Amino acid sequence: MKKILLWTIVAALLSLTRPVYGRELQVVTTFSILEDLVQQVGGERVQVTSLIARGADPHVWEPTPRDARIVAQADLLVANGGGFDDWLLGLVKNAARTDTPLVLASQDLAVLEHDHDHHHHEGDPHFWLSVPNAISYVEQITKALTLLSPDDALYFQERSREYVQGLLELEEWMISELARIPKENRVIVTYHNAFSYLAERYGFDVAEFLVENPEAEPSPRDLARLVDLLKRMNTRALFTEPQLSGGTRYMNALAQEVGGKVYTLYSDSLSADVTSYVELMRYNTRTLVEALE
Numbered sequence: 001m002k003k004i005l006l007w008t009i010v011a012a013l014l015s016l017t018r019p020v021y022g023r024e025l026q027v028v029t030t031f032s033i034l035e036d037l038v039q040q041v042g043g044e045r046v047q048v049t050s051l052i053a054r055g056a057d058p059h060v061w062e063p064t065p066r067d068a069r070i071v072a073q074a075d076l077l078v079a080n081g082g083g084f085d086d087w088l089l090g091l092v093k094n095a096a097r098t099d100t101p102l103v104l105a106s107q108d109l110a111v112l113e114h115d116h117d118h119h120h121h122e123g124d125p126h127f128w129l130s131v132p133n134a135i136s137y138v139e140q141i142t143k144a145l146t147l148l149s150p151d152d153a154l155y156f157q158e159r160s161r162e163y164v165q166g167l168l169e170l171e172e173w174m175i176s177e178l179a180r181i182p183k184e185n186r187v188i189v190t191y192h193n194a195f196s197y198l199a200e201r202y203g204f205d206v207a208e209f210l211v212e213n214p215e216a217e218p219s220p221r222d223l224a225r226l227v228d229l230l231k232r233m234n235t236r237a238l239f240t241e242p243q244l245s246g247g248t249r250y251m252n253a254l255a256q257e258v259g260g261k262v263y264t265l266y267s268d269s270l271s272a273d274v275t276s277y278v279e280l281m282r283y284n285t286r287t288l289v290e291a292l293e
């Protein structure tokens, strides 16, 4: 009897600590990787919506009136920052609720710039492709959720701690797998400049990506330069990304010319097959090992 009474009290207390009874926090993110990170921390106390659909290319995203409506109803907005999803700021300005908190997940991270003289000097905004950077994102998200709903602080912090623990284990696995790739093969030839944080953290060179931004077309000079480089490499592996159909065309043509092979790395989006950030990093690790070992 005593036990039942105790549980009744606990249940009553728990229901009091919810921010708004029976309603999850509405969190809106710009793209699917942030959606996953927020879901991991927020659990059943958040409802997360990504504006950019899985498999779509964030670089060419045009926000719609539907996006504006979703933003207007959000309790919290989470964007990447670093120039990756600036269009959200315009939507927020036009939304009815201008006081909605906005988190830029990458705000504490230093931008890596590359030094190719034939490209513009813009930093790479794809911070999340290095695990420590993703942990920094998770910390920003945890802080924002806790501020928004202090009564759920313990719940969010506990989930966040467990998830970060999982990310540390993920990275340990990645490092031991990637150790199988010999030093001379550690070049990632990609279509767009997305992998500089991955390269810096895990010991690769990505000097020869084709374009800064996937909206741009590679020049004949870029293509000739890449053919030269590939012909000098042992492993003629090229990496394209599932959301870039235009880029894949160029990469296939290049691979044919040098007798190389095209592989897929995930960068800007989850998909029906790769449904979480952890799966994305595992997929990329396996692909790099298969292509360059």
Ligand SMILES: [Zn+2]
Pocket: 059, 126, 192, 193, 194, 267, 268
């Ligand atoms: Zn990108």
